[in-house]
Amino acid sequence: MSRFTTSLLQASAIAAVLAIVPVGTSAMAAVDTGAYREMSVFLDVYNRVKAEYVDKVDDKVLVKGAIEGMLAALDPHSAYETGLDYQNLRIQTLGSYGGLGLTVTMEDGAVKVIAPQEDSPGWRAGIKSGDYITHINGKLIFGQTLDEAISAMRGEPGTRIALTLLRPGRPKPIEVALVREKIVQKPVKWSVKDGVGVININAFSEHTGEAVTAAIRGIQKQLGHDPLGYIVDLRDNGGGLRDESIAVADNFLSGGEIVSQRGRDKADIEPFYAESYVKGDLAHGVPIIVLTNAGTASASEIVAGALQDHHRALVMGERSFGKGSVQTVIDLGDNAALRLTTSRYYTPSGRSVQEGGIEPDIAVPQISDPDYKSRPVFREDDLRRHLINEVKADNAAIEEDGKPDPRFAATADQLKAKGVDDFQLSYALKTIGRLSGAPQAVAAK
Numbered sequence: 001m002s003r004f005t006t007s008l009l010q011a012s013a014i015a016a017v018l019a020i021v022p023v024g025t026s027a028m029a030a031v032d033t034g035a036y037r038e039m040s041v042f043l044d045v046y047n048r049v050k051a052e053y054v055d056k057v058d059d060k061v062l063v064k065g066a067i068e069g070m071l072a073a074l075d076p077h078s079a080y081e082t083g084l085d086y087q088n089l090r091i092q093t094l095g096s097y098g099g100l101g102l103t104v105t106m107e108d109g110a111v112k113v114i115a116p117q118e119d120s121p122g123w124r125a126g127i128k129s130g131d132y133i134t135h136i137n138g139k140l141i142f143g144q145t146l147d148e149a150i151s152a153m154r155g156e157p158g159t160r161i162a163l164t165l166l167r168p169g170r171p172k173p174i175e176v177a178l179v180r181e182k183i184v185q186k187p188v189k190w191s192v193k194d195g196v197g198v199i200n201i202n203a204f205s206e207h208t209g210e211a212v213t214a215a216i217r218g219i220q221k222q223l224g225h226d227p228l229g230y231i232v233d234l235r236d237n238g239g240g241l242r243d244e245s246i247a248v249a250d251n252f253l254s255g256g257e258i259v260s261q262r263g264r265d266k267a268d269i270e271p272f273y274a275e276s277y278v279k280g281d282l283a284h285g286v287p288i289i290v291l292t293n294a295g296t297a298s299a300s301e302i303v304a305g306a307l308q309d310h311h312r313a314l315v316m317g318e319r320s321f322g323k324g325s326v327q328t329v330i331d332l333g334d335n336a337a338l339r340l341t342t343s344r345y346y347t348p349s350g351r352s353v354q355e356g357g358i359e360p361d362i363a364v365p366q367i368s369d370p371d372y373k374s375r376p377v378f379r380e381d382d383l384r385r386h387l388i389n390e391v392k393a394d395n396a397a398i399e400e401d402g403k404p405d406p407r408f409a410a411t412a413d414q415l416k417a418k419g420v421d422d423f424q425l426s427y428a429l430k431t432i433g434r435l436s437g438a439p440q441a442v443a444a445k
Contacts, residue, residue, distance in 0.1 A: 042066070075341050076383040077327055082336045084147045087154065089329065089337060091185070093241060095205030099154040100161070101183045102127065106146040110134070117185075121178040127165065134173065135164035157182045187240075190215035196432050197227040198425070201248065204240030204299040209247020216251060216282045229287035229432035231425065232303070235317065239298025242326060242345070249306040250274045252288060252313070254281045258306045261326050261343040270343075281312075287435040288313035289428045292358060293366070294377045297321035304358045305347035316362045316431070317424050322380035324354030325387055344387070354389040355381040362431070368423035370412035 046066075049057060064082065071078040081089045091097045101120020104111050111133040116122035134142060136152045153161065157180050165174040187203040188211035197219035199212060219227055230252075239245075242259075249258045253274040260271040290304045290313045301320050307313035326345050330338040346352050357379060366372050380386050410423075420426045 071338075071340075073385070075325070075385050075387055077323070077325060077339070078341045079339045080336070081339055084151050086335050086337055087151075089339065091205075093205060093329070095187060095203070095207065096182055096184045097154060098157045098159075098180050099183050100127075100178055100180060102153065104133070104146070104150065104153075107132075109143055111141060111146065111149045117183065120183055121181050125176045125178050127163075127176065128167065130168060131174075132166040133163055134166055135162075137162050138164075155180050186211075188212055188215055190219060192219055192222055192227065194429055194433070195223070195228045196429055197223075197230045198233065199230060200233040201300070201303075202237055204237070204242075204244040204248070206241065206244070208240070208244040209250065212248050212251050213279075213282060226284050226286050228436040229289065230283055231289050231291060231428045231432065232307075232313070233291045233425070234296045234300040234304060235291050235293045235424070236295035237297070237300040238295060238321075239300055239323065242299060242302065245299035245302040246272050249303045250279060251282045252307060253310060256310055257348040259302045259345050259347065261345045263343040287432055289432060290315045291317045291424055291428060292320045292360060293318040293424075294321055294379055296358070297380075298323045301353045301358050302345060302347075305351065305353060308358065308361065309348040309351070314362060314431070314435075315358060315360045316364050316428055317360050318363065318365065319359055319379075320353065320357040322353055322355045322357035324352045324380075324389065341387070352389050354387055355379075356389060364424050364427050365408055366422075366424050367408050367410060368412050368415045368421055368426075 046062060049062060050059075064080065067080045071080055079085075087097070100122040101117035102122040103114040103117070105114055106112070113122075113127055113129055113131040113133065115129045116127050133149070134140065136149070141149050141152070153163075155161065159180050160177065161180060162175065162177050165176065167174055185203065185205065187201060187205050187208045189200045189202075191198050197216070199215045199219075201208065201212065216230070219230075232252075242261075246258050255274050257271050257273050260269055262269050288307065290307055292300070292304055292315055296304065296317075297320065301323065304313075304315050304320060308315045324344055324346075325341045326343045327339045328342040330340065332338055344352060344354060369375070415421070415423055
């Protein structure tokens with residue numbers, strides 16, 4: 001390719017880009033001149049790679065790499081989603097997909113089943129935790145990536161698929177034929193323990209707010225009255241849809257602001273309020289404890305922050321992840337989407353959780369986990385290029401008088417011997433008992 005041809009390509013491409021931006025002032029003209037200069041450098045590199053790279057390179061590969069690099073230079077949450085990443089993004093927001101209902105992982109190059117979802121095609125076919133999937137439709141998948149295997153198992157509901165399994169202790173492979181179905185993930189699970197309603201929220205996908213409403217009513221119906229209190233478990237919940245976090249918090253509030261978001265223009269503040277005139281506090285004022293840990297992020301932190309700021313709940317556990325930004329998902333067609341950070345969010349009191357996270361009112365370590373002291377913990381402020389919060393609070397943990405807290409002195413083995421496999425939940429149950437004035441024997445049962 002001649003230098004003259006390259007220059008024409010550059011001029012044509014840059015003109016196409018800049019033609020959509022009207023130049024109304026000298027300042028705008030200066031901006032456009034700078035953009036023209038940077039685009040010229042980019043296109044020069046692009047054409048050099050196309051003409052001189054050791055192997056022939058596909059245009060789609062170069063463009064995708066350029067887009068991904070551009071977004072990676074911004075923050076860790078802006079991204080260009082294609083292929084399986086795009087499918088996973090849709091699953092996260094819609095809460096459903098076409099497939100078999102299997103949660104899988106990669107172990108030594110083999111695809112291993114973690115668990116089948118109840119009443120899914122995989123569950124009904126008798127696939128069990130610990131099974132290894134060796135073939136899909138007769139094709140050996142050993143050595144493939146986990147993404148490739150997952151993509152092969154997903155598909156349109158109603159389509160057929162055959163799996164070959166190896167089960168430890170079984171001398172021969174197991175052949176199963178399945179029909180893919182629409183798998184609806186259940187973002188909310190609830191139970192009643194010691195007279196307390198426990199609501200576990202594992203994702204904020206479509207209808208999570210409605211599922212929490214149903215959980216509250218289900219708990220009240222099972223007991224025939226209000227529970228002693230509610231434990232809202234947000235541990236390891238990485239977030240999801242902002243509107244669903246607002247709907248979840250709205251279940252427990254009688255009114256007031258839940259969250260506000262602010263974009264590039266600091267004067268552009270958009271608040272979101274509880275719809276008290278519609279529902280009111282469905283929990284009828286009983287005590288609430290919100291459980292958090294380092295995996296509690298984004299939409300989960302909106303709920304925890306709102307209930308904490310309104311003094312409607314005690315936050316218990318560990319400091320949350322600290323993701324105080326909002327991403328807008330823009331569908332680009334052809335199974336691709338742009339996930340772009342467009343604003344920061346703030347709790348009702350005006351706090352940003354960016355970097356600092358939500359500090360628990362009562363810090364409770366998960367001492368039932370034998371590795372809790374040695375296991376590495378990652379939060380927003382550990383990520384490269386994370387957004388900076390200039391008013392980040394000092395979150396350094398300080399032990400009273402420099403001594404370990406005697407409440408948390410038990411070992412994991414000692415707790416296990418007492419039948420406690422989740423210390424944070426156990427501690428929350430006892431605390432709810434005290435807050436509600438229930439007899440101690442019932443609360444600690």
